Amino acid sequence: MAEITLKNLSIEFGSFKAVDDVSLTVKDGEFVVYLGPSGCGKTTTLRCIAGLVKATHGEVLFDGERVNDLTASERNIAMVFQFVSLYPHLTIKENIVFPLKARGIAKSEIARKLDWVTDVFKLGDELRRYPGALPPGARQKVALARAVIRDPAVLLLDEPLSAIDEQFREEMRWELGHLQRQLGVTTIYVTHDQREAMSLADRIVLMNDSRIVQVSQPDRMFFDPVNVFAGQFIGSPSMNLIDLVPVEGGLRLGESEVTLTPERDRLPEWAMASKRPLKLGVRPLNVHLTDDQATGVPLPVDDVFSVGRERFFSFRIGDGIYQGVDKRQSPAGSAGRVHFEPEGLLFFDAATGRRADAEVAA
Amino acid sequence: MTHAKTSTIDLAARWLVLGLLLVYTIYNVGPIFWLLLSSFKSRMDLFTMPPKLFFTPDLSGYQSVFGVGAAKDSASAVGVFDSLINSIIVSVAGTSLAVFFGTLSGYVCSRFNFIGKGDFMFFVLSTRMLPPVAVLVFYHLMFARLGLADTRFGLVLVAIFANVGLATWIMKGFFDGVPKEVEQIAIVNGYTRMYAFTRLVLPMVKGGIAATAGFCFIFAWNEFAFASILTTTQAKTLPVKISAASGATGIEWTQICAAGVVLIIPVLIFFYLIRKHLLMGMTFGVLGRS
Numbered sequence: 001m002a003e004i005t006l007k008n009l010s011i012e013f014g015s016f017k018a019v020d021d022v023s024l025t026v027k028d029g030e031f032v033v034y035l036g037p038s039g040c041g042k043t044t045t046l047r048c049i050a051g052l053v054k055a056t057h058g059e060v061l062f063d064g065e066r067v068n069d070l071t072a073s074e075r076n077i078a079m080v081f082q083f084v085s086l087y088p089h090l091t092i093k094e095n096i097v098f099p100l101k102a103r104g105i106a107k108s109e110i111a112r113k114l115d116w117v118t119d120v121f122k123l124g125d126e127l128r129r130y131p132g133a134l135p136p137g138a139r140q141k142v143a144l145a146r147a148v149i150r151d152p153a154v155l156l157l158d159e160p161l162s163a164i165d166e167q168f169r170e171e172m173r174w175e176l177g178h179l180q181r182q183l184g185v186t187t188i189y190v191t192h193d194q195r196e197a198m199s200l201a202d203r204i205v206l207m208n209d210s211r212i213v214q215v216s217q218p219d220r221m222f223f224d225p226v227n228v229f230a231g232q233f234i235g236s237p238s239m240n241l242i243d244l245v246p247v248e249g250g251l252r253l254g255e256s257e258v259t260l261t262p263e264r265d266r267l268p269e270w271a272m273a274s275k276r277p278l279k280l281g282v283r284p285l286n287v288h289l290t291d292d293q294a295t296g297v298p299l300p301v302d303d304v305f306s307v308g309r310e311r312f313f314s315f316r317i318g319d320g321i322y323q324g325v326d327k328r329q330s331p332a333g334s335a336g337r338v339h340f341e342p343e344g345l346l347f348f349d350a351a352t353g354r355r356a357d358a359e360v361a362a
Numbered sequence: 363m364t365h366a367k368t369s370t371i372d373l374a375a376r377w378l379v380l381g382l383l384l385v386y387t388i389y390n391v392g393p394i395f396w397l398l399l400s401s402f403k404s405r406m407d408l409f410t411m412p413p414k415l416f417f418t419p420d421l422s423g424y425q426s427v428f429g430v431g432a433a434k435d436s437a438s439a440v441g442v443f444d445s446l447i448n449s450i451i452v453s454v455a456g457t458s459l460a461v462f463f464g465t466l467s468g469y470v471c472s473r474f475n476f477i478g479k480g481d482f483m484f485f486v487l488s489t490r491m492l493p494p495v496a497v498l499v500f501y502h503l504m505f506a507r508l509g510l511a512d513t514r515f516g517l518v519l520v521a522i523f524a525n526v527g528l529a530t531w532i533m534k535g536f537f538d539g540v541p542k543e544v545e546q547i548a549i550v551n552g553y554t555r556m557y558a559f560t561r562l563v564l565p566m567v568k569g570g571i572a573a574t575a576g577f578c579f580i581f582a583w584n585e586f587a588f589a590s591i592l593t594t595t596q597a598k599t600l601p602v603k604i605s606a607a608s609g610a611t612g613i614e615w616t617q618i619c620a621a622g623v624v625l626i627i628p629v630l631i632f633f634y635l636i637r638k639h640l641l642m643g644m645t646f647g648v649l650g651r652s
Binding site: 050051052071072073077078079081083085087088089098099102103146150 | 541543544546547548549550551552553562565566
């Protein structure tokens, strides 16, 4: 186990900057999830930590020691990939002990370790079978067993669950989190699925366009996004983003006639004072339907619909359609007012996309 | 009503398909069957009109093909046994080496980037576009100079040249189907790339190797143009020998037919041996991803 530090890491392929000046410390035993859209540089970062890709600038440190020039096999890392990469012509047992065989470890030691992972991953019945006979989820479990059998300094997981059926994925996700805590191994996990990140991570590293956007705990990531990208990438359904135009007595919602006021919507003073265009970020779960004139604003409600037990409604501002959660079970087509919960309002600078309130607070 | 109607149409369609398959089968198997029959016929039976289905088998064709029995010293014997051996040596050696080199280069083309890779791949492919006739004369001159004319070694070289490009392309396709993580896991764990290639990747493309070998073997076995120009007496392969099988008493049809049957048998044996790998191989790994 080890502490992993990235210092001003940049990775370039020709003129393309895949990773641009990334710095981060992953604490010993921590579960860090790299999250971001495809092509944001998260997988490249992971592969650089593994030693499969060379850093162009900057350093990779394991427990304070520079490992840039060590090969993948010298770094004592273990990897699990998206596509299950078990060897189809080897049995499950042979697959699992594969990393130990390379280092000439004594047979008794191999047997002891095998017993241990078999026990942890509950693979006792599968050892003699071949990967082809196992469902994909179980194969990925074997790949994990193979990864941890040699006590790696760090466990690197590259979208390990995304090729597995939805149904089994939930179960594997739960099990994976449980195992990581049980083993206490430093883990770096790459995914584009924010739900995976939210449920597994000690800390999430959100990346976009080759750079780190935000590093924080999952709930902070959700409630306190640093910019529009972070706000919209995390959370499902995604955050509403509404233009705010400073007008006399409040902030007008986009092209509507509706104005949020300091009194009713508890707008912060700085927002009133700044007189610059802002964007309002508000998650659907903070937007409700109400009949109360005192808290609700008149906006045209398009539709009310159920997704399972949750009931959503959509409303319109100008050409934009936005979503809220209907808590009072209104019948479809009912009119009403829209209430924005003051504690759920996030303000972003319209020009830069950065959080405007945080800037003021800081 | 509707149900009965549909099933009538279904039935008709099924019979139609069966009928077409029957015609197709006769079209394919008919000549082989005829060849097989003719190879056991005496010269008299061979030319009887209408052709006889029942006759007294005459083994003289096979005897002369293998150079045994009464036909051994007969003036009409063409003696194709040596050319059968030539064919087997040339095809087996040519196929093995073409598949060997094709596997190596296919792996490189699948896994590594190098300058001019696209051009290289096209060049490799273009070796298959060339009509043999276009270069035959020059091969002949070259081989004559190098002392390769009329040698099995020369024909083995031709078989390699002709097949290695095809083998490279097919094998590249199969290697592309093997996730690169297969090697990465091994390398991360301290194995060499060579180990990963020979012990992990190669077993995963067994089917591909078998299919490639199949294609190369058919080509090498059937190859006629080069063999007919580049050989005179010593290294003649079976197809060449058959095409010119005339003895002291004219064209020996019975012997030709017997030799034709002999020509088919090794291909059958070869495909029987690799049949297990063939289904996966012929679908180019599409079914095999695990």
